[in-house]
Amino acid sequence: MRRRGLDLNTVKVPIFDTATAAPVPLGYDSEHSGHLVQFYTNDNFLIDSMSRRVEIALGEGGAAIVIVTEDHRAQLARCLESRGISVDSAVHQGRYVALGADETLPKIMRDRRPDADVVRALVANLMAQAASAGVQPARVFVFGEMVALLWMQGNAQAAIEIEHLWNELQNSYGFRLHCAYPLQSFDRTEHAKDLTRICQVHSAVIPSETYSALVTDQERLRNIAELQQKAQALETATGHLQAIIEQRTSALRRLSVRILGLQDAERRRIARELHDSLGQYLTGLKIDMDMLQQAPFNDSLWAQAEELLSRCLTEVRTLSYLLHPPMMDEAGLSSAVRWYLQGFGERSGIKVNFETSDDLDRLPDSIEVGLFRILQEALTNVHRHAAATETEVRILGDAEQVILEIRDNGQGMPQDVLARFAQTGASSGVGLTGIHERVRELGGWFRVTSDDKGTSLLITVPVPANQDEHKIADSSFGN
Numbered sequence: 001m002r003r004r005g006l007d008l009n010t011v012k013v014p015i016f017d018t019a020t021a022a023p024v025p026l027g028y029d030s031e032h033s034g035h036l037v038q039f040y041t042n043d044n045f046l047i048d049s050m051s052r053r054v055e056i057a058l059g060e061g062g063a064a065i066v067i068v069t070e071d072h073r074a075q076l077a078r079c080l081e082s083r084g085i086s087v088d089s090a091v092h093q094g095r096y097v098a099l100g101a102d103e104t105l106p107k108i109m110r111d112r113r114p115d116a117d118v119v120r121a122l123v124a125n126l127m128a129q130a131a132s133a134g135v136q137p138a139r140v141f142v143f144g145e146m147v148a149l150l151w152m153q154g155n156a157q158a159a160i161e162i163e164h165l166w167n168e169l170q171n172s173y174g175f176r177l178h179c180a181y182p183l184q185s186f187d188r189t190e191h192a193k194d195l196t197r198i199c200q201v202h203s204a205v206i207p208s209e210t211y212s213a214l215v216t217d218q219e220r221l222r223n224i225a226e227l228q229q230k231a232q233a234l235e236t237a238t239g240h241l242q243a244i245i246e247q248r249t250s251a252l253r254r255l256s257v258r259i260l261g262l263q264d265a266e267r268r269r270i271a272r273e274l275h276d277s278l279g280q281y282l283t284g285l286k287i288d289m290d291m292l293q294q295a296p297f298n299d300s301l302w303a304q305a306e307e308l309l310s311r312c313l314t315e316v317r318t319l320s321y322l323l324h325p326p327m328m329d330e331a332g333l334s335s336a337v338r339w340y341l342q343g344f345g346e347r348s349g350i351k352v353n354f355e356t357s358d359d360l361d362r363l364p365d366s367i368e369v370g371l372f373r374i375l376q377e378a379l380t381n382v383h384r385h386a387a388a389t390e391t392e393v394r395i396l397g398d399a400e401q402v403i404l405e406i407r408d409n410g411q412g413m414p415q416d417v418l419a420r421f422a423q424t425g426a427s428s429g430v431g432l433t434g435i436h437e438r439v440r441e442l443g444g445w446f447r448v449t450s451d452d453k454g455t456s457l458l459i460t461v462p463v464p465a466n467q468d469e470h471k472i473a474d475s476s477f478g479n
């Protein structure tokens, strides 16, 4: 059955048909006998553009050899058919050869490098097939994607070696040669050098369709100006980001050094506390016990021992409360906060108002402990820096999130400290940076606002749907 189609020997296809087809990319010339590389972002564009080249080659009585991915092979065939070309009869005449790049590539590679002799033999064979169909090499159009596959597999060196081999073979046979790379695979700054190397081994470069599909010179010039502007903006943004990264990195470095220092100081303080107070009571108790062995019926010694024992218990309780408020485990964040605020108010003389949701559910340990530590840090700052007379603490929550707000009526933060914190999330001290890091670890948001009427810290933390997963022990001290 005769298929609808072009008479492959006689039809002359226009190179540039503004009425029906996408404009022919800049630099393209059907007579171009060099080695072209085309970059593309959209498969359809590539297929459209390759099918037109195949159409031209066949229409001029030549042949086309394509070594393409399986997808592209099928798409190309469909596109050629839609252009009225009978692929079957072109194949039958030996003037259209479509090889799979995925199958051909392993055949020409040895130890991740192309075997030059195998490539030469393959091309010689293909040229011989074209010759037996009556087509001279100069009228053969070759389109290959093995190099693109190698590039995408991360073997840039092998891709360049094959490009050189194609150049050598093209010089000997004189066929028209075309290859294409998806632009998306050059998406990192360090790809720039390889892109230049790839361009250098070709005699002409066709930029991707965002440029080459533009028709007039004015459109192209405008596009170049826009690209230059984008490059400039990217360079500026990269520099800016780099500066922020450096600031944050050095703030975190300072933070970890200070945290280690604080941890040491804390351990020393607890050691001193254990030694000077608990240790003294226990020593006294030991002496009492020794004496009681000699005089077991001495009532005053017994009373003294009892007094020492109860002081030991009070010391242990106080120390353990400071390290981790026990009511947090038993009664939750609100109770622990209420207890802490009472002590803070008495010690600092600052009036404290506390508001919390009546129905605040128990939260995962990580959130309760994290928010409690944040509150301690924030109130320490209020006491040390704010010169405030009043502070307000609010803990509100629902099933999805919990909000902690600490507001004071003090003198506000120095503007430069505030601006630096807003930009980098780092402050001069450990306090705010630590709060920022804690909130980040809990997946929440942290906002500081401050003026001469006071400072407000607003922390919002999402509550995980399955709370059990997030139960972790408080490990902020001494293990």
Ligand SMILES: Nc1ncnc2c1ncn2[C@@H]1O[C@H](COP(=O)(O)OP(=O)(O)OP(=O)(O)O)[C@@H](O)[C@H]1O
Pocket (backbone or CB within 6 Å): 381, 382, 384, 385, 386, 408, 410, 411, 412, 413, 414, 417, 427, 428, 429, 430, 431, 432, 433, 455
């Ligand atoms: N509530 C506040 N009112 C006024 N200024 C504040 C307040 N909180 C913080 N600041 C300012 O922000 C600065 C940074 O606070 P941050 O807690 O990070 O460090 P610090 O308190 O100076 O030192 P550290 O917390 O490491 O002991 C403080 O030095 C202070 O100038």
Ligand SMILES: [Mg+2]
Pocket (backbone or CB within 6 Å): 377, 380, 381, 429, 430, 431, 432
């Ligand atoms: Mg502080």
